[in-house]
Amino acid sequence: MILIVIIVIALGAGVALTCRGNTNLHDFDTRATLPVRGLAALLIVLYHVSLNVPESRFLNLFSGTGALLVSIFFFISGYGLMVSYVNKGRDYLNGFLGHRFSKLLPPFLIAAIGYEIYQSTHPDHSTIASITAIAHGGTILPDSWFVITILIYYLLFYLVARLLRTPVKIVIGLWLTSAAYIALLYFLGWEQYWYITVCVFNFGTTYALLEDKIKDFFAAHRGALPCVAVLTSILIVACYMISVTMPIFYLLPLIIVFAIYAMGTLQSRVLAFLGTISYEIYIMQCIWRHKLFATADIHWSVYLLATLAMTIFTAWLLHRVCKAHIIPTHGKEKE
Numbered sequence: 445m446i447l448i449v450i451i452v453i454a455l456g457a458g459v460a461l462t463c464r465g466n467t468n469l470h471d472f473d474t475r476a477t478l479p480v481r482g483l484a485a486l487l488i489v490l491y492h493v494s495l496n497v498p499e500s501r502f503l504n505l506f507s508g509t510g511a512l513l514v515s516i517f518f519f520i521s522g523y524g525l526m527v528s529y530v531n532k533g534r535d536y537l538n539g540f541l542g543h544r545f546s547k548l549l550p551p552f553l554i555a556a557i558g559y560e561i562y563q564s565t566h567p568d569h570s571t572i573a574s575i576t577a578i579a580h581g582g583t584i585l586p587d588s589w590f591v592i593t594i595l596i597y598y599l600l601f602y603l604v605a606r607l608l609r610t611p612v613k614i615v616i617g618l619w620l621t622s623a624a625y626i627a628l629l630y631f632l633g634w635e636q637y638w639y640i641t642v643c644v645f646n647f648g649t650t651y652a653l654l655e656d657k658i659k660d661f662f663a664a665h666r667g668a669l670p671c672v673a674v675l676t677s678i679l680i681v682a683c684y685m686i687s688v689t690m691p692i693f694y695l696l697p698l699i700i701v702f703a704i705y706a707m708g709t710l711q712s713r714v715l716a717f718l719g720t721i722s723y724e725i726y727i728m729q730c731i732w733r734h735k736l737f738a739t740a741d742i743h744w745s746v747y748l749l750a751t752l753a754m755t756i757f758t759a760w761l762l763h764r765v766c767k768a769h770i771i772p773t774h775g776k777e778k779e
Contacts, residue, residue: 445508456677482718519697522648581634724759
């Protein structure tokens with residue numbers, strides 16, 4: 445968590461220094477978010493590895509960052525869907541589920557089925573028990589709750605958009621359905637991580653509707669963006685100091701947006717590459733951080749490097765295999 449605070453302070457300071465005498469705002473678009481997704485995916489791997497190696501002072505820097513990093517993905521997803529809907533109208537919903545699920549489901553199913561086949565070779569493993577555990581918040585693929593949740597939210601977005609049509613009504617509908625979704629999971633007794641950050645998706649859709657007015661305000665008032673960015677940074681640090689985490693889920697994506705407005709896209713081919721396979725990285729790290737930790741008594745640094753190497757390689761391979769079987773779509777989306 446302390447690492448997130450350091451990053452937030454750096455972003456706030458960067459916005460303040462960059463905006464002096466400059467009112468030109470960069471776009472928060474796919475090109476800008478790609479390196480952000482890559483960095484977040486990399487940090488998520490480090491967070492999960494830190495859970496297995498609590499004795500490492502270096503990895504302790506990443507403890508408590510998991511939910512915060514996931515909130516970034518939720519925000520970008522919700523924001524991207526709403527911007528695309530506003531730009532394209534109801535035509536955006538034509539083939540929506542087929543297009544989205546054809547990109548998200550194959551990597552997940554390949555990894556989940558492959559993992560379950562591997563697990564079934566162990567004499568003490570029960571496939572039936574793995575399947576029935578789903579009803580109690582379990583997953584066949586370890587730590588894959590985010591994948592399942594984002595699939596659910598894409599479906600919710602589609603259904604709400606079909607029913608309510610106008611962007612404002614869609615946003616309201618998503619907040620209401622999220623309340624019902626959270627209440628259901630709470631009633632079922634599922635773990636808190638299933639629902640604690642999901643409303644950040646709705647926050648992303650809400651921000652998408654307000655973005656033009658917000659950017660116009662920043663452009664008209666030269667000192668507004670640095671002041672708001674610094675204030676956001678201070679609020680995040682204050683929340684951290686008093687151990688109040690919930691507001692940070694919403695403030696962290698905001699400070700990233702403000703930083704991109706001011707400083708533009710983070711120029712990094714490595715992070716951009718990781719961003720293109722960030723979804724597959726999340727899927728594959730679930731497997732490797734468990735398997736490598738369970739099968740070898742090695743130093744934590746070797747364990748970390750091996751997990752990163754195997755995760756990135758197999759994520760890239762999974763991305764290539766699945767991409768080869770997806771029919772290309774025309775047009776570009778701001779996501």
